[in-house]
Amino acid sequence: MNPVGFPLLTAVTFFPLAGAVMLLFLPRAKEESLKRAALVISLVEFVISLPLFIWFDEGAAGMQFAERVPWISEWGVSYSIGIDGISLLLVLLTTFLTVLCILSSWRAVERMVKEYLIAFLILETGMIGVLVSLDLILFYVFWEVTLIPMYLIIGVWGGPRRIYAAIKFFLYTMAGSVLMLVAILALYFLNGKATGEYTFDLLKLYQAGLPATTQYLMFAAFALAFAIKVPMFPFHTWLPDAHVEAPTAGSVILAGILLKLGTYGFIRFAIPLFPVAAFKAIPIISVLALIGIIYGALVSMMQEDLKKLVAFSSVSHLGFVMLGMFAFNVQGVQGSIYQMLNHGVSTGALFLIVGMVYERRHTRLIADFGGLARVMPVFATFFMIVALSSIALPGTNGFVGEFLILLGAFKANPVYGILGATGVILAAAYMLWMFQRVMFGAITHEENRALKDLNLREIVTLIPIIVLIIWMGVFPKFFFKKMDLSVQNFLYDVKARYESATAPSGAGQGASPATEEVPGSKVDSTIGVKE
Amino acid sequence: MIDLVWLIPLFPAVGFLFNGLIGKWLDLDKRVVGSVACTALGLSFLFSILIFFSLLKLPPEARAAVPDKVLFDWIVSGDFKTVIGYKVDPLSIVMALVVSGVSFFIHVYSVGYMHDDPGFTRYFAYLNLFVFMMLTLVLANNFLLMFVGWEGVGLCSYLLIGFWFERDAPANAGKKAFVVNRVGDFGFLLGIFLIFAHLGTVGFNEVFAKAPSLDTATVTLITLMLFVGAAGKSAQIPLYVWLPDAMEGPTPVSSLIHAATMVTSGVYMIARCHLLYSMAPISMAVVAIVGAATALYAASMGLLQFDIKRVLAYSTISQLGYMFLAVGVGAFSAGIFHLMTHAFFKGLLFLGAGSVMHAMSGELDMRKMGGIWKRVPITFLTFLVATLAIAGIPGFSGFFSKDEILWQAFSSNHGHLYLWVVGAVAAGMTAFYMFRLLFVTFLGPCRASEEVKKHIHESPPIMTIPLMVLALLSVIGGYVGIPHILGGRNFFHEFLAPVLGGAPQGTEHAAFSLVRPVFASGGAAVGEGVNMELLLMGVSVAVAIIGICIAFYLYIWKTEVPKRLGERFKTIYTIVFNKYYVDEIYEVCFVNSTKKLGTFLWRRFDDGVVDRSVNLVAELMAWLGSVLRRIQTGYVQSYALGIILGAVIIIIFLIR
């Protein structure tokens, strides 16, 4: 059941929550020790999440580290968690970024430090919970749990329009998730009626095999919830507001992880639960993704506020993720997952960097800067590397992801690939133009002349990111091999069920699934939890 | 020995890391930084030479079949697999030699040139990074790794053009270079996608082995896409606009990146893919025509410029056009040959220009120079050698390579008389503007200010020695490829033949028969091809000499004539002088319209439509609430009334 004989995944999920409870007992006045405690908690969390990566068996395709305890057994709800190669990497990204976020909040947060740190740790539990849940109700609980701390982080520690942004964020996301809840319940009852077993178990519901029209409706409900979270064009407008108002660490987590929960939701829930609808939705999602890529880049180009620029660039990058995912081939999906990680790392770093310069100048308007490279050379170097990663320069992580996505999209439909690739040109344009206006040229504002370069804490925050950027760009195999089998099975499974559902004769097993992508037959190993 | 090929790019990478991290961190002395950078390059050069000789020891047919040196798997995803691996064959080793050799001399020169610059360490870190990327590009054994180098050199180009980033012009030029290159890279990327989609691999060996299975339409599309990439990197029409602006970078950078190495990578790429191109006659024609057009067009823009480096930049574009003309007519080894000789003499010209700037307190406008040849004799002499070479005067390297291209443009299966004519005219223009540059800069009366005049001095040896070495190479570099007709054995082509195949030997083909009537009176039936080659050679030399004579007439003898001509043909003069207003047109068509679109999408569409509709939903709810809340009056009695009415209704329902 579990290679360690210890509920490691539960520990990873709830350790931050336990840490948050611990923080409650520390005196509010000792801010420094509160921060230290939170940092230690997040570091320990990161360390205990590492064994997941080390002990993860890349030769097995099913869910690993799985745990299953009945929760509300009358209704078929269970506490069922587990990870595969896809969620594994995102869990690690979460624990990794949380450490950096707490480090970056050292100076930025001045009021209610205790509550802030507690909110962050609860948020971490919520995010990991979403990533490991294998039960729809459990998933939904965690999904909503992530909302509240983020709402508070934006609404309490945010900028001048924080209330507006927080409420918009909350309500917008909520509107989508309520529809999803309805779809979850409908799925529960329909499946129960059909099979006689009323359960919220995700892996069992994969096999539900609903009729196509029902699938369309439910997929639409799920997809709407996730599309708002991603955010896909045209549901993206909460994002710039939320990013602009959120404190730095909030933006990092928002861009780094919370958005990924949307894309992850597609790959874990919406697509495998409703494969027929997902395949039918390829043109819609792909076109929206392409619009997102190009539109996000064009709008990003003209932004005057740094954070807004990065926020719109996120829309563009997440468009790539969705494009790759709906290419439904190995390259596209792997690239898409890799791009989720990349975006978490690079865009997270961009927000950190914007936050650093904001702490010094208390402005984020591009026009207020210029010539910073002269006074802050170390900062300039970090900024440059991160910007290059964001525009997918070969040798950085961004390239591997975007290349595979575009390759996959091109294989699926050359037009998608070509249009998507134009985003690469635009990315260079908006990023470098922004970089030039902020960093190059003569110093036009006297206030900028005396800016201090990065201090040790900031350098320590950024170095892991830089190392990761290069590492992920040069040795992607290190990460790919962990998710390889999971992705192949995801594709195999989804395609097989799509084909059997749409096979004209209705004989599900007789129809041959599209095997051109995935050699060998591994379909049975995806279904059950690895015992 | 050949297995150690990975060391060639490794040395500059180590140099980059050392200078970029340790050198910056500890603020090391300039001598340390400079020596580390130069040593790294020296070692690269040394290993290139050693591997070259090991390769030479092999029998010719084995040279192209050396197994790739694979370091490790890079991206593996499903059936897609790429490695970090290096390929050694005559073509890549020639490129590695040229790149590491020229880079080495330019590094040495830079130690002197950049000596007083505060960004000395940064400069050498970038320069080493560039060489690393360039060597990755030429030694890569698959398209994707080549693309890494391809974008990597673009990055270094960006960083080095914008080296003096405090000023707007370099920063703008750097960004322009990167973005325009990205447009080209877009094409390259699509080419890679197509190759993978049809062949299932991106390794050179596998691709070329499987290529014959492709149909012509596909291969044409692939090669055209790759050519878009090459046109971006090698500054061909219509993507050449970044190169003249790139002259904002330090002069050794212009020399290394924007003349000798990086900009030629497009030519290298096409030569590398010659098998694909050979299968696609339409693409070949496109390459040749674009190359010829660029050669002529850029040369015409070079005629009237006054900025030394800009003249050289247009000249570079024009020469790159020549190389594309060569590969476009199927004379791949001739293209590479010209690439090599061009690296020598154009690198030298830029370094010479740098030396002149050094002497003239940074002046670039040749109108403010003149008569300085006595004060800077080494610079002048080496510059003269390079100018003679680029003008194609017999005996200098440029003569051999350029004449071979012209001959092939005429005689090859893919050639055409018109291509030859365009090439010859461009050659004449080249001779003219290069000698104009030489005359105006070094000869005649000195027009510099008194202040500048006082300081005119020859550069230190660390700068002049690289000049002399490159001057030597500019002379003898051509002798590795003396054509058979002049009694040579054309060693260069023989060496490349295992990769690129023999140079197309055309004596009987369409283009030839087309012009036969013209020369019918002069040519004998036997040995006609041989005579024709000599004849064309003579014509092109004559054209060059005519160009030189005109330059002499206008800029030494009758110096008032150019002005009169300028007045006379004012419209043409203005158009050409302003570079046909292409930059302005691009600005309006692409840059401004994109910005306008972006602003429109943001302000009008995003804020005005998308977000507005979201907020409208919220406002609708708020409005609904504001209506419904009126029910709550706040008066106890109205609530009581509500309670009682409710009770009554319930009772009615109950007793019914």
Added chain:
Amino acid sequence: MPASVTPLYFFVVSALIFAIGAAGVLIRRNAIVVFMCIEMMLSAVNLTFIAAAHYLNSLDGVLMVFFVMTVAAAEAAVGLGIFVLLFRGRKTIRVDEINLLKW
């Protein structure tokens, strides 16, 4: 009690008292009068309980009456306290001038 006095008499009377009380709650403006009207309604209910208890021979109704009276007493105490405070603050106990229970 004469046999001709059926429970209906009690119910009619209590219904009348209840209706008068309810009308008073809705119509009168003085909070104390409103309050007294509420007490009247409660008393009407009590009367119904007592009558029903008597005729059904059950103690349940009587028991309820005690509850109602207790609650009424407590309510009177709290309610009058509120009125005193309200009068201090607003110098009025007219219910049409007090609309704090809004929104």
